[in-house]
Amino acid sequence: IMYNFMMFMVWVIRPNTINPWYRKKIHLNHHKTSGTAQDIEERLVGNGIKNHLLRMLVVFDGLLGLIVRSKQFSREITGYKFFTLFNAGFPLTTIYYIVLYSFLLFHTFNFIVEYMAVLIHYPTWLMTLVEWINFTMVVWIAPSFLRSACLNFVTSSMHYYGGAFNMLQQTQVLNHWFFMPFQLFCFNFGNTHTIHHFVPSQPFYIRQMISKRVNVFLKEKGVKFNDLTSILAANRYPSSQQFSN
Template sequence: MRIATRLPGERTLAAEDADKIAHIRGSLIEIGNEWRARHPWLTAHQDQVGLGVFLIAIAGVLGDGYLYAIGVLPWWATILVTAFWLSILHELEHDLIHSMYFRNNRVLHNVMMFGVWFFRPSTINPWVRRRLHLHHHEVSGTDSDLEERAITNGEGWGAHRTVSLLDSFLGMYTKPMRTHRIVSDYIEHEARTPEEVKHLRAINVLSYFPLGLFHYGLWHLVIGLSAYHLFVGPTQLPGEGVLYFLAVAILAPNMIRTFCLHFVSSNMHYYGDIQAHNVLQQTQVWTAKWLKPFHALCFNFGETHAIHHFLVRDPFYVRELIKNDCQKVLRDNGVRFNDFGTFRRANRFGLVNTSMEP
């Protein structure tokens, strides 16, 4: 069995944990290598596979919108099926952030980066997210992990966390001091010079510009119009038909997909009382059957993301295909499964008593 090399940060861990992490990583590498040996064409054409999946998912989104427009798909089916295609685009974005497709062709790489953002305008700029996500891997579960804390990881359950999962913009603006604090924690850790502090503040302020502002502006207009009709009655306003078409074809699918992803991700990651760089404590694995509806709209994120924390190299479809063998390795080596006590612990790992973020 191959034992993987320890990453630099893991050299500060207790020998038992560091050895266990290296053993898990080595096992996952071996599982992936065996799969690649059986399917060499997928490995040899990883760029083309990624591009093919990208085009199929976009065709799915556009096709759903067309079928809804001509009356073939009902509104609820359009929202759910489109959310599924968008969940695939999210996985592609994540792979692109790790430069898994067209690493040596920046034009095609950036075309794909823009495409996954354009059809998922509820998300931040993916070029901004790249730095946040790579930082997340370095500091997962600690105060400067802006990517996870921004989607409510570490926050106690209550009205604000619920609202934030349903609508990221409302979450930011209904608790602005929390938003300021978690951004400041990230910048304090990440910035090396005063100029970099200014740069990071600027790009974080503009991270939703322009697509996110457009998306949430239209979505809040849809909510406002719906409330207006509820109290005043059905009156057709100019442009309302186009607005409600966009709501079904792209706005609502993005909202429900984002909710499912953020609910799963923010609760399967631990926060606040874990040891820096200790991958054993960063995530758990969710396999419970009641999670299937959530996983259907975030591409099984809770079952496969822990694999990615131990070993970054595999694209999302490989992780999905080898997940059963990988999950056995994780379970046998002490990674937690279905630890739903995290809901009442505000995502604390539970090793020691720590204060919980309100």
């Protein structure tokens, strides 16, 4: 009971992700297939995308990213089914996107008509609904959007895609100053997540406590640090150094 309660609360805090019970399945797959085309978890957040405009779309809007790339996933990922993944977001993720798109649609339309000096009398029920949408956007949707955008950008940048052959080459450590604003909203993920690939069951806050000492050890063993050029190369591990570790 406690396990399922905690899983549900995680989903409440992160409504723009698929439900944690299904995500557990694809996260275990991530550890088995990291760096390959079969790693759907990282591909869903932008890892391995060459087109940087598409990458930003995926980082900020997972639903549009999923829709745009569904055919590609069908060709490349074994067992991929769009509706299985889409339905894994019901009902919280569904509510998240309904509120988000409704907020953007209404306020964009309202801005345009005000700019054109067009007078529109909205019905009372609509304005009441908009008040609730505004409130939900501020206290629930926007914080989740900010957190997920920062996390998606960092995780899709630090995981390698293609050319990786062992666990030392699955990820890099990102602690460059450029990433600090994003790290603030994902608990220093780029600096600590590599540890998770070696000790998956370790809580994130423990990783933060030990990261300073462990990162020294990882660097000695050949894990890359701040390989920013890989981001421009669709996260491919440097071919000239594939076997250096």
